[in-house]
Amino acid sequence: LDANPNSSVPSCSDGDSVWGADRRTIDPAWDEHPVVCVTAVAAQKFCEGAGKRLPTEAEWEAAARGPGGDRYPWGAGFDTDAAQCHHDWSSYDPGSQCANTYPANTCPDAKPIIACLQTAPVQIEGEPTLESGRSPSGALHMAGNAAEWVGEAWTSDHKGCSGGCTDPSKAPSATGTWVVKGGSWASDADSIAGWARQSASATTRDSKTGFRCAR
Numbered sequence: 001l002d003a004n005p006n007s008s009v010p011s012c013s014d015g016d017s018v019w020g021a022d023r024r025t026i027d028p029a030w031d032e033h034p035v036v037c038v039t040a041v042a043a044q045k046f047c048e049g050a051g052k053r054l055p056t057e058a059e060w061e062a063a064a065r066g067p068g069g070d071r072y073p074w075g076a077g078f079d080t081d082a083a084q085c086h087h088d089w090s091s092y093d094p095g096s097q098c099a100n101t102y103p104a105n106t107c108p109d110a111k112p113i114i115a116c117l118q119t120a121p122v123q124i125e126g127e128p129t130l131e132s133g134r135s136p137s138g139a140l141h142m143a144g145n146a147a148e149w150v151g152e153a154w155t156s157d158h159k160g161c162s163g164g165c166t167d168p169s170k171a172p173s174a175t176g177t178w179v180v181k182g183g184s185w186a187s188d189a190d191s192i193a194g195w196a197r198q199s200a201s202a203t204t205r206d207s208k209t210g211f212r213c214a215r
Contacts, residue, residue: 001024001025002024003049009024010037010038010205011037011205012036012037012205012206012207013204013205013206014206014207014208027108029105029106029108030108032106032121032122032123032124033118033119033120033121033122034119034122034141034145034146034210035146035210035211036119036146036206036207036208036209036210037205037206037207037209038205038209038210038211039202039203039204039205040054040149040172040178040200040202040203040204040211041174041202041203043149043210043211044149044151044172046211046213047211047213047214050213051215052213052214052215053151053213053214053215054149054150054151054211054213054214055150055151055212055213055214056150056151056152056214057150057152057179057181057197059150059214060142060148060150060181060182060214061181061194061195062137063135063137063139063142064135064139064142064143064181064182064194065135065136065194065195066135066136066137067136068136069194070194071193071194071195072133072143072192072193072194073133073134073135073136073139073142073143073194074132074133074134074135074143078189079132079133080098080100081100081130081132081133082130082132082133082143083098083130083133083143083144083189083192084098084100084116084119084120084130084141084144084145084185085098085143085144085145085183085184085185085186085187085188085189085191085192086098086185086186086187086188086189098144100116100120100129100130102116102120102121102124102129103124106121106124107120107121116185117185118185118207119145119146119184119185119207119210120141120145120185122140122141122145128140129141130145139212142182142194143182143183143192143193143194144182144183144184144185144187144192145182145184145185146182146184146185146208146209146210147180147181147182147183147184147187147198147208147209147210148180148181148182148209148210148211148212149178149179149180149200149209149210149211150178150179150180150181151172151178152172152178152179153172153173153176153177153178153179154176154177154178154179154199172202173202174202174203175201175202175203176201176202177199177200177201177202178199178200178201178202179197179198179199180197180198180199180200180209181196181197181198182196183196184208184209185208186208187208
């Protein structure tokens, strides 16, 4: 927004936005949370501006699953201390839902305040959160928290881009359908597995989807 003064304040498609309608900044309580409510095209442009790009699906999955191809970044079994995903307080089951706790002032609007019902901070006072969820490549928060755009057009299987999306039929377009990986805070244990994948229109903005850059 700073670099594009004429751009409008983001408005999430699910009506749940961290942005104030009358300001171009977010509440400082969200500073350490992943950016969400961003389109695929905006995410790609941000990465390019930083001298990077969105990862391909294969790159993203390799970073998340490691050389052993594990189900989750931390291994084969679900771990409530390693992921930030679905909370259902009316029928809470620690075997399928996450139970992370964070200081109240780092999780805006959380109820109960001991856990995030939206995104979780990626660090608190400079220290990374969810360390037990670190992948073999050293990446954090690749299962749950915010789902992530990858720079590929949606296909019916994983055989998408190779060689940097040189196949025009598989390169994502500004109005097409893109691949989303990783699941979010609203996902269940199956949907945050490394091989799980979703599709979304490139113009979608919602409170569950963000991105990370690759180089």
